[in-house]
Amino acid sequence: MPARDHLDDVLIYQIYPKSFRDGDGDGVGDLRGIIEGLPYIADLGVKWIWLSPIFASPMADNGYDVSDYTAINPLFGSMADFEDMVAAGKKHGIRFILDIALNHTSSAHPWFQAAVQDAHSPYRDWYHFRPAGAPANNWQSIFGGPAWSIAGDNGLQYLHLFDTSQPDLNWENPAVRAAIYQAMRFWLDKGIGGFRLDVVTVISKPPGLPDAPNPRPEALYPMLCRGPRLQEFLREMHREVFAHYDGLAIGEAPGVDPALAAKLVDPADPMLDLLYHFDLVAPARDAHGDWDRIAFKQVFSSWDSGIGSRGVNTIVLSNHDLGRVVSRFGDALGFLRESAKALQALVILSRGVPFIYQGDELGVPNTPFTRLEEIDDVWAKTTYRLKREAGASEDAAFAAAAAMTRDHARTPFAWDGSRHGGFTQAPAPWLKLHPDFASFHRAAQDNDEDSPLAFARALIALRQSDALWQRGTFTDLVPRDHDVFLFARRLDGREARVIINLRSCPAEAPEHLPIDRQDGLLLSNYRQPGSHEMLRPWEVRIWEVRVGDPAAP
Numbered sequence: 071m072p073a074r075d076h077l078d079d080v081l082i083y084q085i086y087p088k089s090f091r092d093g094d095g096d097g098v099g100d101l102r103g104i105i106e107g108l109p110y111i112a113d114l115g116v117k118w119i120w121l122s123p124i125f126a127s128p129m130a131d132n133g134y135d136v137s138d139y140t141a142i143n144p145l146f147g148s149m150a151d152f153e154d155m156v157a158a159g160k161k162h163g164i165r166f167i168l169d170i171a172l173n174h175t176s177s178a179h180p181w182f183q184a185a186v187q188d189a190h191s192p193y194r195d196w197y198h199f200r201p202a203g204a205p206a207n208n209w210q211s212i213f214g215g216p217a218w219s220i221a222g223d224n225g226l227q228y229l230h231l232f233d234t235s236q237p238d239l240n241w242e243n244p245a246v247r248a249a250i251y252q253a254m255r256f257w258l259d260k261g262i263g264g265f266r267l268d269v270v271t272v273i274s275k276p277p278g279l280p281d282a283p284n285p286r287p288e289a290l291y292p293m294l295c296r297g298p299r300l301q302e303f304l305r306e307m308h309r310e311v312f313a314h315y316d317g318l319a320i321g322e323a324p325g326v327d328p329a330l331a332a333k334l335v336d337p338a339d340p341m342l343d344l345l346y347h348f349d350l351v352a353p354a355r356d357a358h359g360d361w362d363r364i365a366f367k368q369v370f371s372s373w374d375s376g377i378g379s380r381g382v383n384t385i386v387l388s389n390h391d392l393g394r395v396v397s398r399f400g401d402a403l404g405f406l407r408e409s410a411k412a413l414q415a416l417v418i419l420s421r422g423v424p425f426i427y428q429g430d431e432l433g434v435p436n437t438p439f440t441r442l443e444e445i446d447d448v449w450a451k452t453t454y455r456l457k458r459e460a461g462a463s464e465d466a467a468f469a470a471a472a473a474m475t476r477d478h479a480r481t482p483f484a485w486d487g488s489r490h491g492g493f494t495q496a497p498a499p500w501l502k503l504h505p506d507f508a509s510f511h512r513a514a515q516d517n518d519e520d521s522p523l524a525f526a527r528a529l530i531a532l533r534q535s536d537a538l539w540q541r542g543t544f545t546d547l548v549p550r551d552h553d554v555f556l557f558a559r560r561l562d563g564r565e566a567r568v569i570i571n572l573r574s575c576p577a578e579a580p581e582h583l584p585i586d587r588q589d590g591l592l593l594s595n596y597r598q599p600g601s602h603e604m605l606r607p608w609e610v611r612i613w614e615v616r617v618g619d620p621a622a623p
């Protein structure tokens with residue numbers, strides 16, 4: 071495991087393989103498509119790609135339901151394609167982080183099949199089975215409904231924290247752990263750059279699986295990530311796997327707080343290199359139902375100080391499970407470009423490893439879905455079904471599913487203005503593209519120096535060229551300001567500042583601002599110089615404080 075400072079220049083770009091680029095014309099993105107797209111990623115300045123799952127899977131949850139941990143899903147290509155992809159990445163200085171769903175398998179996995187078919191199979195103990203009867207405890211599945219379903223003919227029930235097709239593995243059983251570690255080594259031996267460990271913080275279940283005081287998913291996660299053996303399992307995984315390779319261990323960590331996170335990423339007690347939490351993506355709401363800027367800023371500070379300087383924090387505002395960042399936090403209707411850029415600056419220039427989700431660099435907004443048939447996401451379909459069962463009208467149930475569907479993040483990437491955005495040559499892509507892709511596709515932005523893409527490139531270049539942005543301390547200078555985020559990054563006597571107007575109306579600057587390069591301005595998302603006192607909607611200014619500057623502390 072690399073020491074902490076090897077993480078300094080890590081910046082991660084997440085690819086959702088199904089939606090990135092279709093290399094073989096079947097309407098679905100694939101590994102050949104990723105190879106074709108590598109020059110674009112390299113041009114962004116990215117060296118680390120996290121790929122959402124590519125292992126064999128029935129795709130009930132788009133690969134987070136694995137049926138073979140050491141096979142490539144034929145939908146995405148072959149093992150030879152995979153090896154070519156790793157080699158092509160190497161030429162660009164890019165490493166791949168694979169996504170492994172290890173809390174559960176697919177119900178189609180031979181382990182689960184053997185376990186269900188034969189009561190004496192050793193695999194019976196690889197999952198959490200209980201005899202027929204009332205649900206074995208009160209836990210609710212994250213996707214809705216009880217966390218217990220029935221397998222086979224005699225009422226045997228099994229635990230699934232997610233979809234019914236995703237039975238939870240029993241991590242108490244050492245054979246389960248050994249099998250997962252073996253699969254991880256298989257891929258690391260092929261030269262990958264590490265793993266993103268799907269919901270790894272819930273692998274250690276409380277002994278006996280007792281009822282939860284509050285079985286709703288939002289309470290269950292925090293309870294489960296305090297599982298008694300989590301840290302023991304992570305240390306073991308480090309010993310058995312990561313200690314032998316030059317690769318990153320990145321934990322997806324719903325429910326974790328900064329104090330626990332600090333332990334899990336402490337290099338002195340190796341478990342994970344990085345973990346990412348969800349406190350930023352679900353900030354508190356204010357009295358108007360809008361996201362609360364002060365609470366949001368507070369999350370940056372509490373995680374920054376909570377992780378401290380031993381481990382490294384992460385900055386994640388978006389991924390394949392969430393609506394588009396510009397639609398959740400920005401102003402996709404009034405100030406799409408400005409707010410997309412402002413959010414990029416926040417992610418890339420705060421302290422922590424930035425995660426950029428595919429398409430965010432183009433400012434892609436949420437997609438207006440109009441019919442249930444346009445939706446693919448199993449979670450959204452479950453939401454629709456449960457709403458209908460509870461008596462909601464078709465329209466109301468559809469509205470609920472369309473609002474929360476993870477498909478917003480999964481619409482195919484638009485490469486150019488041709489049919490289907492150049493994503494595929496097939497008659498139709500697996501999921502519809504955003505209907506306005508013509509206004510934000512990559513080719514258009516490539517030649518536009520004022521585009522979100524150009525701004526993302528400039529921000530990444532800035533971060534990667536200066537240790538101040540990678541390692542410098544983080545201080546929120548106006549934590550009580552309702553409109554503006556102003557933070558300082560300091561290293562070795564130098565200081566840079568980032569100011570962002572988090573609103574679609576002008577905001578008063580809390581202090582004297584530089585206007586142009588002569589004042590030390592490094593970057594801004596407006597071409598015309600602004601004023602010393604006011605910020606325009608979603609305006610960002612980034613500057614280095616010069617010695618003797620009146621704005622210096």
Ligand code: GLC
Nearest residue numbers: 131134171232268269390391
């Ligand atoms: C994680 C993944 C999500 C998946 C779930 C179950 O949260 O990001 O896409 O559905 O785990 O594996």
